[in-house]
Amino acid sequence: MTDNGGAKFYSQDSFAPIGLSIDLGKQQSNGGFECFDDDGRTKRTGTMWTASAHIITAVIGSGVLSLAWAIAQLGWVAGPVVMVLFSFVTYYTSALLSDCYRSGDPISGKRNYTYTDAVHAYLGWMKVKICGYIQYANLFGVAIGYTIASSISMMAITRSNCFHKKGRKTPCQISSNPYMIIFGVMEIIFSQIPDFDQIWWLSIVAAVMSFTYSSIGLALGIVQVVANGGIKGSLTGISIGSVTQTEKIWRSLQAFGDIAFAYSYSMILIEIQDTIKSPPPSESKVIKKATLLSVAVTTIFYMLCGCLGYAAFGDEAPGNLLTGFGFYNPFWLLDIANAAIVVHLVGAYQVYCQPLFAFVEKWAYRTWPDSEFITKEITVYKLNLFRLVWRTGFVVITTVISMLLPVFNDVVGLLGALGFWPLTVYFPVEMYIVQKKLPRWSTRWACLQMLSVGCLIVSVAAAVGSIAGVVSDLKVFLPFKTSY
Template sequence: MYSSSPSNMDNISSLSITETSYLGDEKHDDDGQIKRTGTWQSASVHIITTVVGSGVLSLSWCFAQMGLIPGIITLLFFCFISLFTSILLSDSYRSPDPVYGTRNSTYMNAVKATLGMQHYKLCGIAQLSGLVVTTIGYTATTAISMAAIYKSNCYHQHGHHADCRVRNNPLMMMFAIIEIFLSQVPNFHKLSMLSLIAAIMSFMYSTIGIGLSIAEIAQNGIGKTSLTGIPIGNGLSGMEKMWRIFSALGDIAFAFAFNFVLIEIQDTLKSSPPENKSMKKATTVGILTCSLFYTMCGVLGYAAFGNAAPGNFLTGFGFFDPFWLVGFANLCVVIHLLGAYQIIAQPIFAFMEEWSRKRWTKSKLITNNYTLVGLEFSLFRLICRTTYVILMTIMAMLFPFFNELVALIGACTFWPLSVYFPIQMYISQAKIPRLSYTWIFMQVISLVCFIVSLVAAAGSIRGLVNSVAVFKPFQAVS
């Protein structure tokens, strides 16, 4: 039950979690839906797959803009905020009670059940646009990593002075073809193995990056670093320095972004123990694990490259010796993003298909399923999801700007989805009185994060405008 105590921080733990026995049979849950079998371990894997993504590749660049100490403080700030609001959000999966209430299988449904239709519409705009931009960013990032694999082998075979440039568009098309096949996985519940493989790959390329950074430091010493990052001067104005810091804030925000699929991940958990209890454990394990890797990648990557840290720190080690290790690390990035793309895209697919079923209730194209070689097959799913992957690939060809896209994604999704809605839903469910200490504390957190999102958005938009000014569409080359 909810606590009625309004005046202190104890309200944060006032949503009790109790073990309970649920009605249902061997194949169905208490609400009549197909029985869910997920555990906190599988949810942790989904979280790691989603969080440890392409954002980790830009962290050393972020440290170069901010400096070592400010970079670490910023990482810890986002870690705390992400963990805090994720714990709050996990109690919104069932409403009005976090244990006995009705299931909300999507983030948008949780917002509608708790905050009403107006917030539901705003959440839909924020979540779906954020997810769409993320899939575009993943497509562009994968092409960069695929190009790095080719260049490593090319330089090894033809020498360091060979022209090993490669166009990104064919690589994006290859990625899209694979994603079209993977997108036929019907829902989150069938993604566990793909997510596990992707999580393993994310750990592998992060570990390789850390190892290469240590080797670089051992061989050449610590790069040129400073407490405030790249110093003003030598072509870098104070204004440009400020914009870069803003963009770096967006990059780090993106690195911790996963709240927009938290409810969908929680919907894979079995009913006993209560989903919110399992999700809080999964969130804590997932975010703390990711934060440890992020700190190591950011600190060691910055120490290795100093203020010259590149936007993608794996490509900063060159394409020469050990060429095979750099190539393998980038292959891990590709495999990871193949799985992460599906984790991100599933809420979009579910929304499009649910909307279509409600709009055209009698259409056989939408409602009919077929069995092909023992597998369930939907013609509408094939058409709908294939069209989406193709459209996102075209957009990635138009805007293949890695750092700018990462910053924009983080800026657009961080405050509304990772802070505002979780806090507002908790306040509503726990009935936190207005102007109480808990209410004020949460509103201050929300305001601070809103300001961070605004400055990050400004920096990323400026970076995109500058890149677009000198870029020719469909002509990206790595």
């Protein structure tokens, strides 16, 4: 590395120090350079609490607001049961995945920095390519979903104020496009944060915001139930008559996808684990505690928000509890809740996109190691021109696609369905089987395979229901002309 006029030029190994030996880390430590880990990278500082913040930021996303609608499709019996099952599967497979962070010894084994690194280490090149396509396509889709969700929340603030001033019968039609552009501009700015490890503060802010709007939705649900004088809803969900039998089936399947999306974060678990400081204790033990805490907290919130939303509105539960205007008053409290959603989604967007950013940049560094455009860092502003151009382009593309497809519930369901089985279940199960060398047809092997097949069936069914919903919505919504 050389310094020239305030800029640094990095060698290829500086950006991908995977090849550095453990001896180098020891030598640096003995020589007084104690700011490096055993792999030569800058010393990690993450804890169970920062990891929990990252997970909660990823898990308690905008998906929580669709859970009342999801339970309305399934009813009081199936709704909560499905939610608990998804939480159990997510925690269990996340625990399997966390053991794959290091190959070999859980304390000193080779680190797998990303989800795809872990798949490569245990399952080989063919499956790592498949995994990579699925993971990064899903991360790309999440960016689109969060852009749509944030614009809906920003519009909800404007609409609630309009209803407050002019009355509920006023149309108050608003275009979503300006709000998507506003969100895109914010993400262009925050996307210049170089590394996942440096957004810990943004994750903490986002986690606080998620609890804020979830708590407001919870409180408003309780108030509405009291005002109704009882609990609404039925054991089997929305009844035939309110919707056709075919719509009932599609909506029920889509509800599975919505719940799956609400628990979707496994695709970035390894990246979160890679921020945890070096053992002892092992990173896997720390991330398991963080996962248990996060999934338990989010499940409680999900059950309360989803069930109380359904209890408050019954079959008429809106697709987005705080922006579908099940609630109208107090309008200022709704404004606070929706502002909290926007702040949360700004952080959640980064939590999901940073692994994708890192993948593309790592590939570019290795492909063109002598290009100043790619390797040159301006230290005064901590700015890299390639990072600036490529990340800005990424945000612009996701924003434009969001304008083309501004439907929240169906996009959420489709993303959840497409990402749940392969990333949350299949790859963690297969890696665990290889790591533990489980004999084929043994009891544990058979149980894990049955879990995987069962989740595959659920994912396919949810994807079919969500696609049907998207097709139906596109008959109403026009690209770039959608208003609410």
